[in-house]
Every structure is written in structure tokens, then in C-alpha cells.
Amino acid sequence: MTLTLAPMEGVVDVHMRDILTRIGGFDLCVSEFVRVSNHVLPASVYHQYCPELKSGGKTAAGVPVHVQLMGGDPSLLAENAAFVAELGAPGIDINFGCPAKTVNRNDAGATLLQWPHRLNDIVSAVRRAVPAAIPVSAKMRLGFMDKSLYMENAQAIQSGGAMKLTVHARTKLEGYKAPAHWEYLAPLRESLTIPLVANGEIWTRQDYEACKKISGCTHFMVGRGAIARPSLALEIAGLEQAPFHWAHVQKWLVYYRDLIRVMDHDTREAGRLKQWIKLLARSYDEATDLFTEIRRLKTPDEICAALTVPV
Numbered sequence: 001m002t003l004t005l006a007p008m009e010g011v012v013d014v015h016m017r018d019i020l021t022r023i024g025g026f027d028l029c030v031s032e033f034v035r036v037s038n039h040v041l042p043a044s045v046y047h048q049y050c051p052e053l054k055s056g057g058k059t060a061a062g063v064p065v066h067v068q069l070m071g072g073d074p075s076l077l078a079e080n081a082a083f084v085a086e087l088g089a090p091g092i093d094i095n096f097g098c099p100a101k102t103v104n105r106n107d108a109g110a111t112l113l114q115w116p117h118r119l120n121d122i123v124s125a126v127r128r129a130v131p132a133a134i135p136v137s138a139k140m141r142l143g144f145m146d147k148s149l150y151m152e153n154a155q156a157i158q159s160g161g162a163m164k165l166t167v168h169a170r171t172k173l174e175g176y177k178a179p180a181h182w183e184y185l186a187p188l189r190e191s192l193t194i195p196l197v198a199n200g201e202i203w204t205r206q207d208y209e210a211c212k213k214i215s216g217c218t219h220f221m222v223g224r225g226a227i228a229r230p231s232l233a234l235e236i237a238g239l240e241q242a243p244f245h246w247a248h249v250q251k252w253l254v255y256y257r258d259l260i261r262v263m264d265h266d267t268r269e270a271g272r273l274k275q276w277i278k279l280l281a282r283s284y285d286e287a288t289d290l291f292t293e294i295r296r297l298k299t300p301d302e303i304c305a306a307l308t309v310p311v
């Protein structure tokens, strides 16, 4: 069994990866997508999205971080992949799932799921461009407007040379609306020879058990659930039996404040803290109350002053 922390633009940044991998239970992280649209991006951009490249491509807790690329042009993606491999990325993941309108209008993300041959072209170009020792994987949804091509898309990615495929079990049209359709993963897993990673709507250990039963998968990726319930990966690994106490979670909020202090300005930092507290409210009533209390505050220090642990 492996558990991967999902890439989440604007949420799972270097600091969140640091925290969640220190807490434990994750085998792998994937960076936020790096949009590749017309040239080979400079090292500074890759270091911004994945500062871990400067320390062996791993978080401080030693968990590898694969770099995720997104775009529609095979040769451009390949050139960028080769460069990011040179920078020390321990793996490259390709995004075929992003539902954002601006992204899809610009020929990237989930829109590509309408043309299986294009997925194949992209994956094979990237695979050819990076050293054989560096894994190339892909992440897709079940489709764009419907699920009719999910099998063809997965096969196209596999025959392009991906060593693993993660499937967020919804179409682009379904957005983030529950449920995730784990039942589509079982036939997919049976038809593939590469590992299939199940993703979507795993918020609790029970959800994980249900997803495992329905999909038959042994590899999983969790995103929002891990932010909302920082003990989730440990619970899935069987190392914790219940969610952390709120006091313990608050200590991680203070730790997060200390990490983001080095960022550029207070408003953005405060936004990040509020965003986390809002997601924590899915698991903790205390976070719901805290969010009401802090929503108008402007700095991370003001927010942390509202916590009930020493700051």
C-alpha cells in the first residue's frame, strides 16, 4: 500500500508538505502544477513551486516530491521535463485533470481527456526526454464531459510509458461534487499493468476502507481530507485510531504560522492560515468557531492570538 499527498494548487505548498510529511503516513508528495505554455521555464520557477529540489527532492521528513507539469504541447513538456529532471526532480507527473476554465481554454489539463492520442503523445515525449531512472506518471479524471473515454485514456497513458496512473474518480463536469465514482476504478485497475492510484473523496479511514473495497486498489492519494484532518494518513496507515485532539492541531497551526512568516506579506500569509482553518472546520467544531472569530483578522499573529494554545 502507498499513500500520496495530492497536489493542490494554492493549498499544498512546500510548507503544507513539510507539515503533513512530518506528521507522517505519506510515501510521496506531488507539487502544485507548473503550467508550461511557451518556453522552458527558468530554474527559479521550479524552485518556487518545489523548493525541495534544493534538498534532494525530498521534504525535511524525507518524503520525495514529484514535480507536476501541465500543458498540451508534447515537445515543450518534454523539454521542461528534461530540465526539471536535471534540477533533481525524483519524478515527473503530468496533469490531465485540472478543470479550471482558463486552463482548459488554453489547451491544458482535463480538456486533453477528449483526445486519448494526445495523452499518448505527451506521455511518450516526456518519457523519452527524461532519464530512464526517473519515474514519469500521470494524473487524470474519468473524463471531460462524460466518462466514455476513461478506459482509452488510461490505456493511452500506459502505452505512452507512464509507470503509474492516478485517477481522480470524477469527470471535469462533475467538478468536486460528491460522490467520487470509485466503481469505475475496478475495471480500470484490472485492465492496466501499471499501478492505479485511487483518488477522490477520502476524508476518513472509513472512506479509505470503502474506496479500497470498491476499487480493489492498493494505492491511494488524499488531498482535502489530509488538510481537514491532519491525522488522516496516520489513521489510514493504522498508526492512529482517532483524529488528533484540537489542541494538537492548533500547535501545527502555530508551526505553519512560523513557516509562512518568511513569505512576502501578511495578507497572503493570513489568507493561507484562514484557508487551512476553514478546511479544518470539516473535522473540528472548534475550527468552525475559530473561523468565525478570525475571518476579519489581517495578520497571522492576530489569528494565532485567537488560539487556545501558547503561541
Ligand SMILES: Cc1cc2nc3c(=O)[nH]c(=O)nc-3n(C[C@H](O)[C@H](O)[C@H](O)COP(=O)(O)O)c2cc1C
Pocket: 006, 007, 008, 009, 010, 011, 031, 032, 033, 068, 095, 097, 098, 139, 168, 199, 200, 201, 202, 221, 222, 223, 224, 225
Ligand atoms: C484547491 C485545489 C487545488 C488543486 N490543485 C491540483 C493540482 O495542482 N494538480 C492536480 O493534479 N490536482 C489538483 N487538485 C485535485 C486534487 O489533487 C485531487 O485530485 C482532488 O482534490 C480530489 O481528491 P480529494 O477528494 O482527496 O481532495 C486540486 C484540488 C483542489 C481542491
